[in-house]
Amino acid sequence: MPCGLFFENYEKDESIFPTLWLKLWMIALGIGLLVFPFVAQPISDWMGMNMLNMANLIFIYIVGAHGLNLLTGYTGQISLGHGAFMGVGAYTAGILANLGWPFWLALPFAGLMTAAVGMIFGIPSLRLRGLYLAIATMAAQFILDYAMRNWSSLTGGSSGLTVPSASIGDFTFDSDFKFYFLALAMAIGATMYLKNVTRTRTGRAFVAVRDRYLSAEVIGVNLFKYRIMSFGISSFMVGIAGGLWAYYITIISDEHFTMWLSVQYLAMIIVGGLGSVLGSIYGVVFMVALPELLRLPAEALTDVYPDIFVIFSSLREMVFGVIVIIFLIFEPDGLAARWHTVRAYWKLWPFSY
Amino acid sequence: MHELLQLIVTGLVIGSVYALVAMGFALIYKSTSIINFAQGEFVLVGGYICWWLYTMLGIPIVWAFLLTMVIAVGMGMLLERLVLRPMIGEPIISVIMITIALATVLKSLVTILWGTQIKVFTPAIFSQKAIHFGTVLVSEVYLWTFGFAFLFLGVFAAFFKFTRVGISMRAVANDQQVAQSMGISVKRVFAISWSIGALVSAVGGLLVGNINGINITLSDFGLKVFPAVILGGLDSIGGAIIGGLTIGILENIMGSYLDVYLGGGVKEIAPFIVLIIILMVKPYGLFGIKEIERV
Numbered sequence: 209m210p211c212g213l214f215f216e217n218y219e220k221d222e223s224i225f226p227t228l229w230l231k232l233w234m235i236a237l238g239i240g241l242l243v244f245p246f247v248a249q250p251i252s253d254w255m256g257m258n259m260l261n262m263a264n265l266i267f268i269y270i271v272g273a274h275g276l277n278l279l280t281g282y283t284g285q286i287s288l289g290h291g292a293f294m295g296v297g298a299y300t301a302g303i304l305a306n307l308g309w310p311f312w313l314a315l316p317f318a319g320l321m322t323a324a325v326g327m328i329f330g331i332p333s334l335r336l337r338g339l340y341l342a343i344a345t346m347a348a349q350f351i352l353d354y355a356m357r358n359w360s361s362l363t364g365g366s367s368g369l370t371v372p373s374a375s376i377g378d379f380t381f382d383s384d385f386k387f388y389f390l391a392l393a394m395a396i397g398a399t400m401y402l403k404n405v406t407r408t409r410t411g412r413a414f415v416a417v418r419d420r421y422l423s424a425e426v427i428g429v430n431l432f433k434y435r436i437m438s439f440g441i442s443s444f445m446v447g448i449a450g451g452l453w454a455y456y457i458t459i460i461s462d463e464h465f466t467m468w469l470s471v472q473y474l475a476m477i478i479v480g481g482l483g484s485v486l487g488s489i490y491g492v493v494f495m496v497a498l499p500e501l502l503r504l505p506a507e508a509l510t511d512v513y514p515d516i517f518v519i520f521s522s523l524r525e526m527v528f529g530v531i532v533i534i535f536l537i538f539e540p541d542g543l544a545a546r547w548h549t550v551r552a553y554w555k556l557w558p559f560s561y
Numbered sequence: 562m563h564e565l566l567q568l569i570v571t572g573l574v575i576g577s578v579y580a581l582v583a584m585g586f587a588l589i590y591k592s593t594s595i596i597n598f599a600q601g602e603f604v605l606v607g608g609y610i611c612w613w614l615y616t617m618l619g620i621p622i623v624w625a626f627l628l629t630m631v632i633a634v635g636m637g638m639l640l641e642r643l644v645l646r647p648m649i650g651e652p653i654i655s656v657i658m659i660t661i662a663l664a665t666v667l668k669s670l671v672t673i674l675w676g677t678q679i680k681v682f683t684p685a686i687f688s689q690k691a692i693h694f695g696t697v698l699v700s701e702v703y704l705w706t707f708g709f710a711f712l713f714l715g716v717f718a719a720f721f722k723f724t725r726v727g728i729s730m731r732a733v734a735n736d737q738q739v740a741q742s743m744g745i746s747v748k749r750v751f752a753i754s755w756s757i758g759a760l761v762s763a764v765g766g767l768l769v770g771n772i773n774g775i776n777i778t779l780s781d782f783g784l785k786v787f788p789a790v791i792l793g794g795l796d797s798i799g800g801a802i803i804g805g806l807t808i809g810i811l812e813n814i815m816g817s818y819l820d821v822y823l824g825g826g827v828k829e830i831a832p833f834i835v836l837i838i839i840l841m842v843k844p845y846g847l848f849g850i851k852e853i854e855r856v
């Protein structure tokens with residue numbers, strides 16, 4: 209780990225991985241992620257949970273969380289409707305797959321459909337900010353949720369919609385193991401996209417809109433264009449996440465895409481770190497792993513308190529709420545910022561000043 | 562015509578409870594500029610505590626009622642001190658998220674303590690006997706609910722208008738710095754706002770609980786409050802009351818006339834469609850103050 213950075217030209221300064229060690233670490237991480245599914249089975253047995261399933265969920269949610277982080281973290285537009293937007297993506301992919309569309313066509317179309325829906329509900333963002341926008345997107349959540357539940361000729365209503373497994377050519381992603389590589393590729397793609405888009409003119413415009421929108425408008429940033437664009441890109445990503453979810457779970461119902469999912473998405477990016485690419489990844493890992501990790505002490509307590517699994521889901525929600533409150537009060541910048549301070553401490557130890 | 566009149570009357574009763582809860586919401590927003598997603602959970606907690614005191618512990622209803630109000634006030638103050646005060650000066654997203662997290666905690670706490678089954682006040686406090694007003698049928702419990710809701714609305718309207726504390730609250734809502742320089746403790750006003758917000762919601766909870774019994778869906782009242790306050794204008798207490806009554810009537814009418822075409826459950830969603838329309842047409846509501854920003 210370097211104790212400082214020294215660049216001799218702009219290209220080096222602009223590179224995503226500026227040092228040799230960072231490059232080596234990223235290669236190590238890449239190899240680790242590729243090797244992981246081969247050794248996941250013994251780890252799962254040892255830990256008593258399905259690690260591959262968890263990894264797949266983490267990758268799917270990373271795509272969606274990146275989308276929300278682009279909108280909320282970078283552009284400063286609050287959305288309480290991303291749970292329903294994910295549902296739009298899932299149902300679009302599911303319906304198209306049932307119509308016989310191939311996976312590689314249905315998935316981007318799910319993203320586009322969700323982007324269209326997101327942009328429609330993003331239109332009020334021109335006139336509304338902050339609180340009002342949060343309320344408007346919350347209303348969008350309830351309206352879409354209602355449509356998913358009651359438009360049964362299209363969505364299958366409460367009985368759900370079955371989706372065939374994803375396949376490209378003759379290869380079918382029909383097991384956790386096979387799907388892992390698809391989800392991993394998508395998560396890496398989304399991460400690279402977000403990392404790069406924030407370094408472009410568009411990304412800087414987003415940040416300008418977030419930080420001081422009046423000044424941004426004065427220097428020539430078209431507010432309407434960039435807000436709608438942010439809603440569009442963000443919904444596209446969360447729609448892709450929804451499509452992946454549909455192909456992975458293979459049966460979708462409206463129960464999954466409620467307000468609770470929107471809240472969870474927000475919690476992920478807040479716990480991880482708003483406006484930070486790494487942040488959404490940390491947040492997703494934390495939030496997906498948390499309920500699994502809570503199960504272990506709960507199982508241990510069944511002897512003392514046998515009813516614990518009756519209240520387990522409520523207990524999980526309570527722990528979730530308490531964690532979000534604690535983070536907001538004590539670490540508002542999230543895990544990504546905490547990681548930075550810890551790293552800086554070790555890097556400079558013992559001369560941290 | 563007769564059916565419409567009936568719908569308006571029952572809508573008005575539920576609307577009066579919406580108005581009560583919306584008043585608490587608008588009060589908190591006006592004086593602390595925090596938008597409280599946990600308002601519905603205050604309704605829930607109020608309903609459950611009163612039910613617990615009355616049905617399980619057998620405390621006479623008058624005392625149970627008063628004790629519930631005391632507990633609600635304590636809860637409001639405690640939450641303000643522990644959770645909301647550290648949030649002063651934080652970005653909007655954090656404040657919104659912390660009240661959502663608070664709502665999650667309160668809701669799961671209620672489920673853990675009392676389960677998810679419907680609880681009924683036994684013995685019933687108000688009779689369900691129907692009273693005729695011309696062609697319209699109203700059960701007695703509805704009348705009581707309406708009466709109590711309006712009593713509380715009136716009492717608090719007078720409180721803001723005439724008492725010293727009420728006037729200091731209006732001063733803080735108007736301009737925090739000036740109020741502080743005139744010797745008003747802003748922190749105290751925040752605490753009072755939260756406790757009144759919790760109190761009126763708890764009263765709303767126990768009133769509604771008397772009509773249909775209590776279960777976890779009582780917290781949906783907190784969501785219906787949003788259309789009400791947006792209609793009235795977020796920072797107008799009078800607007801919140803009118804908004805609450807209007808939304809109560811609207812959802813009842815839309816629910817029963819549109820259910821046939823849209824396949825049930827329109828009542829749940831109608832207020833939010835109204836909300837979107839208001840935000841598109843008149844974002845600051847009927848009585849809200851239009852924000853003017855300067856660079």
